[in-house]
Amino acid sequence: MNSKISSVTILVPIYNASEYLRECLDSILRQTYKDYTCILVNDGSTDESQSIIDEYCTLDGRFVSVSKQNEGSCGKARLFGLKYVKTEFVLMIDADDLFGDDDYVEKLIKRQRETNADIVFSHTYCFENEMRSVVWTKPNEQFDFNQVIDGKAACLLTIPSWVIGCNGNLKRKELYASLSEGNWANWDEIQGREIIIKCKRVAFSDTKYYYRANPFSITRAISPILFDMSINDAYLVKFAQKHFPYNKVLANELSRKHFSKLRQYIVDYESVKTRFSKEERNRVEMALAQSYHLTDIGLLMKRSLKWGIVVVILRRFSWFQRLVVYYSKK
Numbered sequence: 001m002n003s004k005i006s007s008v009t010i011l012v013p014i015y016n017a018s019e020y021l022r023e024c025l026d027s028i029l030r031q032t033y034k035d036y037t038c039i040l041v042n043d044g045s046t047d048e049s050q051s052i053i054d055e056y057c058t059l060d061g062r063f064v065s066v067s068k069q070n071e072g073s074c075g076k077a078r079l080f081g082l083k084y085v086k087t088e089f090v091l092m093i094d095a096d097d098l099f100g101d102d103d104y105v106e107k108l109i110k111r112q113r114e115t116n117a118d119i120v121f122s123h124t125y126c127f128e129n130e131m132r133s134v135v136w137t138k139p140n141e142q143f144d145f146n147q148v149i150d151g152k153a154a155c156l157l158t159i160p161s162w163v164i165g166c167n168g169n170l171k172r173k174e175l176y177a178s179l180s181e182g183n184w185a186n187w188d189e190i191q192g193r194e195i196i197i198k199c200k201r202v203a204f205s206d207t208k209y210y211y212r213a214n215p216f217s218i219t220r221a222i223s224p225i226l227f228d229m230s231i232n233d234a235y236l237v238k239f240a241q242k243h244f245p246y247n248k249v250l251a252n253e254l255s256r257k258h259f260s261k262l263r264q265y266i267v268d269y270e271s272v273k274t275r276f277s278k279e280e281r282n283r284v285e286m287a288l289a290q291s292y293h294l295t296d297i298g299l300l301m302k303r304s305l306k307w308g309i310v311v312v313i314l315r316r317f318s319w320f321q322r323l324v325v326y327y328s329k330k
Contacts, residue, residue, distance in 0.1 A: 012092070082176055145205060152244075
């Protein structure tokens with residue numbers, strides 16, 4: 001590893017990303033800000049990703065290669081890479097994304113120095129195939145990028161969904177300490193909110209981060225992992241209740257949305273479960289039952305007869321009833 005300690009570390013988790021990896025790394029090489037170390041975390045890739053990593057490490061001494069076994073979570077690859085970060089600030093970019101501006105890093109660092117922010121968020125552009133095919137932007141064009149807010153106010157920009165982009169942000173490394181752990185997909189969204197809520201100052205920069213829409217993403221394809229997101233919905237309710245106890249309307253709305261989505265997840269699973277192996281079915285059923293167990297079902301039933309009827313309907317699935325009983329005894 002390069003013995004010189006840089007002022008910022010760029011961290012890239014990589015899993016079977018050979019198709020787009022060079023494009024990502026080239027966008028880093030083009031940066032006008034040169035005082036960085038770039039840690040490339042090979043998360044158990046089985047394609048040509050490691051060869052590309054070796055190529056760039058040979059080309060530029062600021063690039064460093066580390067490897068780990070794949071655990072099915074990009075978030076775990078990020079946390080693994082953090083062990084090698086020696087700088088106060090870290091900036092993460094996914095291996096199929098890219099910095100849209102050549103002075104991207106420079107603008108984020110300049111904004112941090114101006115505001116003494118704990119996090120500086122950028123302007124995310126989601127694209128398909130080519131960068132000019134923009135699907136959406138976060139924040140939108142009316143957003144005030146000059147504002148500086150605290151962590152709670154910034155967190156409300158992520159609930160119930162993210163109004164700001166969650167990737168490519170400049171963060172203090174210390175914010176990653178003492179995060180909760182989870183073994184399901186998209187748990188890093190919960191951790192992202194835990195990081196934001198710690199911040200005293202949150203700033204923004206209108207510099208472009210290009211997020212590639214992946215048609216094979218777990219959020220867009222029917223797979224066992226997709227149903228893990230129901231657990232995230234349940235924990236988002238708990239998160240809101242803990243950090244915004246005065247906002248009963250928010251917590252109640254999140255509870256209703258979570259239970260409505262859980263109902264739909266169960267219906268969807270019943271229609272596709274024959275595609276899954278026994279092991280995959282067990283995974284999905286445990287996830288859905290755990291999500292149900294985390295929900296304040298009693299409160300929902302008291303407020304509306306509709307929810308009571310829905311619970312009765314859901315319990316007709318024998319696997320669901322069995323797992324609900326299991327979680328109730330834990």
